[in-house]
């Protein structure tokens with residue numbers, strides 16, 4: 717395990733057969749400048765990263781460093797000012813997105829919220845209803861299909877939002893701090909459920925978080941992004957076998973990874989002294 721900070725981002729994947737080495741997501745020198753009434757804000761410097769099929773990658777960085785911006789550019793919700801993103805496979809049609817807040821539609825039932833992407837894509841919801849029911853059952857929401865979002869807890873709503881992201885069987889799962897607003901126990905529970913689902917379905921996952929331990933627990937690689945304008949300062953391989961239980965957080969290696977990442981975040985602006 718090499719934990720030394722490097723100035724060059726590392727984006728190679730070990731132990732992968734050459735045929736599988738085509739990235740699922742290629743982020744090539746992506747930069748973003750926002751123009752507002754207060755002037756120009758450079759949210760992202762120049763970010764390059766290759767993400768391989770079936771990888772679980774976390775973006776970890778200080779508030780405002782451009783993590784959401786990068787995710788939105790990958791999802792095609794935002795244009796890059798410079799550089800480009802290339803998605804293999806189904807492209808944007810193969811994306812599932814889970815936002816910071818669940819953004820469920822209050823006037824739709826839970827199952828109809830899960831079916832929303834199917835409606836948007838003008839596919840026949842009937843064919844997907846059984847799948848929606850299965851997904852909701854997998855995420856502990858059996859019996860809540862016909863409730864409205866306000867009748868569910870925050871954790872349950874976020875589970876429903878994950879089901880919605882999965883309904884059209886995406887190849888790429890983009891998640892923007894999906895568990896940030898949840899209590900610690902629910903967050904742990906959902907981390908384990910997410911890992912299990914990701915392992916079963918072999919999706920490529922790009923996950924934004926502020927939590928060092930969540931990033932280490934879930935990821936194959938943790939990408940550390942510097943303070944605004946965001947750039948990659950290091951990509952850390954997390955070498956724990958899968959499936960991982962929450963007990964790995966007690967292991968010395970987990971502590972080493974966490975300390976190393978905390979040190980990088982301190983160096984790169986996560987803990988301001990002002």
Ligand SMILES: Nc1ncnc2c1ncn2[C@@H]1O[C@H](COP(=O)(O)OP(=O)(O)OP(=O)(O)O)[C@@H](O)[C@H]1O
Nearest residue numbers: 750752757759778779780781782783784785786944
């Ligand atoms: N639409 C916009 N117009 C102008 N500035 C924006 C816009 N969206 C984001 N920004 C600015 O770009 C920078 C990066 O924002 P972004 O939301 O990507 O950061 P982040 O790392 O996801 O933050 P957080 O972790 O707090 O969610 C911030 O300074 C933000 O104020």
